[in-house]
Amino acid sequence: MLDITKLCIFLLVVSTVAAFGVGYVNSMTAPVIHKQAEQAKVNSFREVYPQGDEVKDETAKYLKKDSSPLLKEVNMAYKGGAPAGVIYTVEPKGFSGPITILAGFDIASRKLTAIKVLNQTETPGLGAKAKDPLFQDQYKGKGTETDLEVSKTPPTKDNQIQAITASTITSKAVTSGINAAREHFAGNFK
Amino acid sequence: MSLLNEFTKGIIKENPLFRLVLGTCPALAITTSVDNGLGMGAAFTAVLLGSNIVISAMRKIIPDSIRIPVYIVIIAAFVTMIDLLMHAFSPDLYKALGIFIPLIVVNCIIIGRAEAFANRNSVVPSIFDALGMGVGFTLALVLMCTFREVLGAGTFLGVRLFPETKAAIMMILPPGGFVTFGCILGFLNKLQAKNA
Structure with missing residues (x-):
C-alpha cells in the first residue's frame, strides 16, 4: 500500500x-x-479579392438562421471606406470530409473574383487536385446571376465548370459551396 | 575515446534506421524531400537529446516498476514543446511534417535509447549517445530523401536538376519509400556480409 x-x-x-x-x-x-x-488569413483573403485595403468580419450581420448551412463566414473587403467586395468562407462536404473554400465576389462588377481551397482531405492525385490552379482558376470571373454547373466534358456554356477527371463528387462539392455563396451574394448585395 | 565511440556508433554501426531498423514509419512517410528529412532529423535529435539528458540524470530515482510511464511523460513533454516551437517559428516545416511531429512520442528509437542507454549511463555519455543517434537518423533520412526527391521530383533541396516530366513520380509516393528503403537495406547488408 x-x-x-x-x-x-x-x-x-x-x-x-x-x-x-x-x-x-x-x-x-x-x-x-x-x-x-x-x-x-489576411493573405488568403488577398488572393481571392486583391483590391480591398481592409477586411472586416461581418458574419454576424449577414448570416442568419435561414442562410445556407454551407456558409461559414462573411468578410467584407473595404476600399477607401466603402464596401467593395465580399469574401465568403464556405464548407461543403466533399468525398472524404469537409472542404473549406474562400470565394471572393466583386460588388461593382457582380462577378466572382477568385476561389481558393483552404483545407481539404480529398484523395491525393484525384480530388485533391481541387486546390490546383487548373481547377480553381475556372471560377475566376464567373457571373453571379445563375448557378454554376459541373460538366464532365469541356464547358460549352459560360456557367459551366469542367469536373476534375474521376473526381466528380469533389468537383460538385466545391461548386455547391460556391453556389451557396453566389446565391447569398446575389440576394444580399444589390 | 569511449565518448567518441558513443557518438559514432549511432552513425554507422548502430544506425537506428538502417541497422536497428527502428523508426521506419516516419522514415517512409516524410522522406519525400531533403528539407523534410533535415527538419524531421533536427526535431527528432532535439527530443532525443532532451529525454536522454533528463532520464539519465533521474535514472537513480525513477522507480523501476513505473519507469516506462515516466519515460513517456518526459518524452511527450519534450515533443509537445518542440511541436509548439516549430509551429511558432517554422510554420512551413511544421505544415510539411504534420502528424509526424506528435508521433515522435511513440518513435521507438527514443524510448529504445531511454531504456537501453540513458537508463544505465550517466548524463555525459547519454548526451553523446543522443547526438550520435540523432545525427545517424538524420543522415539516414537525408540519404533516403536524396534518392526520392532527385528521382521523384527532379529537384535537390528545391533546386531543379532536370525537367519534371522526366521525373518518376512514383518515387515520392508511398511505394517509392518502400523501394528506396529496401534497396538501401539490401545494399548495406551485402556490404556487411562481405566484411564479415
Whole structure:
C-alpha cells in the first residue's frame, strides 16, 4: 500500500513538472502562432479579392438562421471606406470530409473574383487536385446571376465548370459551396 | 575515446534506421524531400537529446516498476514543446511534417535509447549517445530523401536538376519509400556480409 502511494506521488511530481514546462513554452509561443494564423488569413483573403485595403468580419450581420448551412463566414473587403467586395468562407462536404473554400465576389462588377481551397482531405492525385490552379482558376470571373454547373466534358456554356477527371463528387462539392455563396451574394448585395 | 565511440556508433554501426531498423514509419512517410528529412532529423535529435539528458540524470530515482510511464511523460513533454516551437517559428516545416511531429512520442528509437542507454549511463555519455543517434537518423533520412526527391521530383533541396516530366513520380509516393528503403537495406547488408 505504501509502495503504490510512493509510485503515484512520483509519477504525479514528474507529470506536474512536465506540465509546467509545456505550459511555459505554450505561453511563449501562443501569441506567435495566433499572429501567424491571422496573417495567413489576411493573405488568403488577398488572393481571392486583391483590391480591398481592409477586411472586416461581418458574419454576424449577414448570416442568419435561414442562410445556407454551407456558409461559414462573411468578410467584407473595404476600399477607401466603402464596401467593395465580399469574401465568403464556405464548407461543403466533399468525398472524404469537409472542404473549406474562400470565394471572393466583386460588388461593382457582380462577378466572382477568385476561389481558393483552404483545407481539404480529398484523395491525393484525384480530388485533391481541387486546390490546383487548373481547377480553381475556372471560377475566376464567373457571373453571379445563375448557378454554376459541373460538366464532365469541356464547358460549352459560360456557367459551366469542367469536373476534375474521376473526381466528380469533389468537383460538385466545391461548386455547391460556391453556389451557396453566389446565391447569398446575389440576394444580399444589390 | 569511449565518448567518441558513443557518438559514432549511432552513425554507422548502430544506425537506428538502417541497422536497428527502428523508426521506419516516419522514415517512409516524410522522406519525400531533403528539407523534410533535415527538419524531421533536427526535431527528432532535439527530443532525443532532451529525454536522454533528463532520464539519465533521474535514472537513480525513477522507480523501476513505473519507469516506462515516466519515460513517456518526459518524452511527450519534450515533443509537445518542440511541436509548439516549430509551429511558432517554422510554420512551413511544421505544415510539411504534420502528424509526424506528435508521433515522435511513440518513435521507438527514443524510448529504445531511454531504456537501453540513458537508463544505465550517466548524463555525459547519454548526451553523446543522443547526438550520435540523432545525427545517424538524420543522415539516414537525408540519404533516403536524396534518392526520392532527385528521382521523384527532379529537384535537390528545391533546386531543379532536370525537367519534371522526366521525373518518376512514383518515387515520392508511398511505394517509392518502400523501394528506396529496401534497396538501401539490401545494399548495406551485402556490404556487411562481405566484411564479415
